[in-house]
Amino acid sequence: MQDETRIGRAADGDSRTLRYHVTGMDCPSCVAKVETALGRLSGVEDISLNYHSQMLRFRLDEAATSRDRVDGAIRSLGFGFEDMDLRIVQEGQADAGLDSAAAAEQAWLATPKARLTGFIGLLVGIGFLMSWLVPAIEDLALMPAALVGLAVFGRRAFLLARLGTPFSIEMLMSVAAAGALVIGETAEASVVILLFAVGELLEGVAAGRARSGIKALAALVPRTALLVDGAVAREVPASRLEVGQVVLVRPGDRVPADGEVVDGMSDIDESPVTGESVPVPKQPGSPVFAGGINATGVLRVRVTRSAADNTIARIIHMVEEAQASKAPTARFIERFSARYTPFVIIVALLTILLPPLAFGADWQTWIYRGLALLLIGCPCALVLSTPAAITSGIAAGARRGLLIKGGAALEAIGRVRAVAFDKTGTLTEGRPQVTDLVPITGTERTLLALAAAVENGSSHPLARAILARAETDGVPLRPARDQRTVPGRAAQAVVTGRLVEVGSPRHAVERCGPDILPDDRVAALEDAGKSVAVVMTDGKPIGLIGIRDEPRADAAQAVSSLGNLGIRSVMLTGDNARTGRAVGRALGIEVKAGLLPEDKLREVAVLKAAAPVAMVGDGINDGPALAAADVGIAMGGGTDVALETADAALLGNRVGGVADLVALSRATLANIRQNVAMALGLKAVFLVTTLFGITDLWLAILADTGATVIVTLNALRLLRAGSHQPGR
CATH class of the missing domain: 3.40.50.1000 (HAD superfamily/HAD-like)
Incomplete structure (x- = not known):
């Protein structure tokens, strides 16, 4: 069971595909850190990490690199993880991964980041209290907070550099804090470390809120369902419903699976899934979606899709794939950031060296300003500006169907x-109805019978209209063979030994020649807004069928x-x-x-x-x-x-959704422009103020962590806009 479920073995022996749920990621640069670290390990290939769903997929050849070494590399970067395939095997749930992710987000106050931030904050508070009581020991009192922070973040920075990411925010912050300690600015160093820890914590909380848009969709599906078993209905896990089973859906219940109504009539509120603004009437034969809310009557629903393949699951899967794909603007900004950070580091070095060497300026002053520039140089907010908006835009759209x-x-x-x-x-509407039967030869019943025989099995709306009319009129379906479709022209089949075609008037003229149709009747039907289907046997028209779709x-x-x-x-x-x-x-x-x-x-x-x-x-x-x-x-x-x-x-099959899509896209593009402007604008302001000695180190760190939080919160405005259903 385990091997079948969790391991995809390749032809080359020990290579297998693994899936991890990685926790603790708060910006796209976290993805680059993990991918770079794993990419440097031999035997690790096809690495794919989705920042939004936090799902990591990779192929591992355990003959080259052990699982323990891979796990250690991820853990050393400060991220937690869980083997999702193993979890599914142990719990027998297709949605175990989603449950795990949701639990991880709900417990953010108990995360290692929160505990570390609280501990550093406590040390800083105690240090400032002691320095206020005994001013002479200020540096000594605040030293523990700075050293604890450097021990944690400095170690991570060193590991990141060793694993291929030398210009990480951890490295820039650690160098700046260590430099501040060297030049005697202990208070500045401790506050910088505290603000960095707080910023990381806030980034994680904001990222969790951004992910909540998709988790909210998963929460639409109830955990349990009432499975009809003979004369009784018993409660079972919704995730274990099988295709063909019948479930009972009472008024007020959420529909537990995609299915088809087999008994009962009711209205179902499908707005959480499709964006439909009003409840949709349902009767036997009507389709229903998992997550819809039954409003009035009792329904019996036959399950047509498993939990892993229902509408909600498909939406989540497609949205996660969409969020994983990078927008053109995001790719451009990533390329820009790759050059931007080394440039800022060079500027910081010149700031430290040039004034003292060229003009005899004070070393401590310019070292301090150069260290502040290092903090300004981190591109996290800039890198996050586009994917944060794109993520929120896609999630907002999913909420509106x-x-x-x-x-x-x-x-x-x-x-x-x-x-x-x-x-x-x-x-x-896509639900056309036959309005006119116009025989040229024979009877209306024969005309309808031949057309229905040709169209039997077709999903085209006009074909369904003909079949529905035949059923209503009690016309039996004749056997047909060699059925095929000529796209845009006609449907064909052999019925009772004759080639029967149902096609457009244009096809009939091409097939049979001009002046073969009653043009006045065709024109009258078309002027009334009706589609005309011509039925032909062996190349000769036998009648017209008028069909109207409102x-x-x-x-x-x-x-x-x-x-x-x-x-x-x-x-x-x-x-x-x-x-x-x-x-x-x-x-x-x-x-x-x-x-x-x-x-x-x-x-x-x-x-x-x-x-x-x-x-x-x-x-x-x-x-x-x-x-x-x-x-x-x-x-x-x-x-x-x-x-x-x-x-x-x-x-939701609303044509108005096209305008909604355009409006959402334009709002997202505007949000991206705002985010980029804020990220670059804040850095530009702090760059100037730092060079002129106006900005302290602790304010410089806000140029990154503060900007990152602002950019994320601005992107979340799109989610709030998406919470309003259209038409309400």
């Missing part, structure tokens, strides 16, 4: 100047909201021009109709040449266009192909 698959996508959405929409299932209730408002944001909206549809114009008039949107999948690609390319463009769709036919656009946005009820291809998804 806006799933964004990475920092690059989040940045790109805010720069979009045009949005191309698919029609069916995107701007419309626009989504929020579609017109969504187009208007995008216009207010300065964004052009265009509808790309495979429907004919008349139907497209009818829908376009109702929504106030520009229309490009009669498009095949390759035509949609071409139209997206034209829009993209003029300005950044987003494509919104839900079907298989939209996959290429979603991939070709600068940003692909999938409707949450769409196909898996659309969801996988897209850069973002609207889980």
Whole structure:
């Protein structure tokens, strides 16, 4: 069991993939420290550490490096860790890792950082009290706090340097504090160490709050479920529900798993999961999401996804992957910081050496100022400025049913100047109904029977409409074989020995030639905003089927909201021009109709040449266009192909979510600019004041730790904005 669950053995013998939950990380530079340290060990490969989820994955060849040595390297850096795969094996829970992470964040007051900060604070307090009572022993009274801090942080700095990170904040702070002791500034050294410890503690608390956005999603799923077992319902762990089992969901209960209602009627509040602003009516056959709140009636729900694969788990997994991917701005700032820190160190050395050597200035004064510059030189706040905002933006979006698959996508959405929409299932409800049966030869029943036989098994909205009408009219399904789809043109099958096709009027003309269709009837249906499907047998049309799909209730408002944001909206549809114009008039949107999948690609390319463009769709036919656009946005009820291809998804199926995405992205980009300005601005101010002797060492440390906390708190404002559900 253990080997199957926790160890992925490779063909090369003892190499295995391990997963650790690493605690104590409070900024992205912590990731670099761990990755650099492990990267220097032979036999350790494919290292991946997600700062936000704190999950470390790596491959280890134990013939080259032992587990104890890897564990010791992580522990020596000041981080805690837990073998997550071993925990899962021992507890038998797929969500054990999340439980562990949550527990770690809740107990921050009991962490080693909190205990160390409290101890140093106590020593500093006692030292200042003793120096106030006996001023002559001030240096001696404050020496213990400085020495304890240097023993802890200096040792860590030395280990980091030995493991490949020489310019760490621990090194800069330790050099500055040790230098202050050498020149007799014991009080300054002790206060610098205390402020550094407090800053690290606050950074950890702020980082925990940033991670809480995703942990809040995990908390939506109840721990237990009522499993229907014959005539009774017994309580079982929700994490152990299996596909096919039936659970009882009472009024006020949270739905324990993704599933389908098999009995009962009720309204479910899905706003925590999808962002839907009002409860959604449910009846037998309706899908439900784990985490939704049952409002009124009792439901029996058949489980359709396991705990590890339900909507919440998929959202968490995709959001964590998104947060792990670096945005372009973050990559640029990391490259900038790699050059910035050595530059500041050189400036600090010149500050120490140049005035005394060139102008005979006082050594102690300029050593003091140079040490202060070392503290200013740490780039933590600058490095954190972008990922903190990106993390909060992605988490805020997830709370509102806006799933964004990475920092690059989040940045790109805010720069979009045009949005191309698919029609069916995107701007419309995706629940079309057959309104007209127009036989050319034969009867309405025969026409419907042949069309249903061809469409049987298809997930396309128009196919579902035909099948639903056949079921309503009591038309039995005829056997069909060799079913296939010609994208954007027709569905085909052999029914009772004849080739039957259900396609667009354009396809029928191409297939059968001009003047073969009753143009007046086709035009009348299309002018009414209906899609027309032509049914053909052996290349000859036998009738028309009129299908209408109503626009989504929020579609017109969504187009208007995008216009207010300065964004052009265009509808790309495979429907004919008349139907497209009818829908376009109702929504106030520009229309490009009669498009095949390759035509949609071409139209997206034209829009993209003029300005950044987003494509919104839900079907298989939209996959290429979603991939070709600068940003692909999938409707949450769409196909898996659309969801996988897209850069973002609207889980609540609200078209208005597109405008929400743009607004969230622009707010995130503004937050990044604010963070960068604050990080660099504070350092610039302290750089000048330090050179002129205005800033003390303890104020210089605030240029880093204070700026880091400010940047993180500013980014958390995005989470607060994301706590308001749209439409409320």
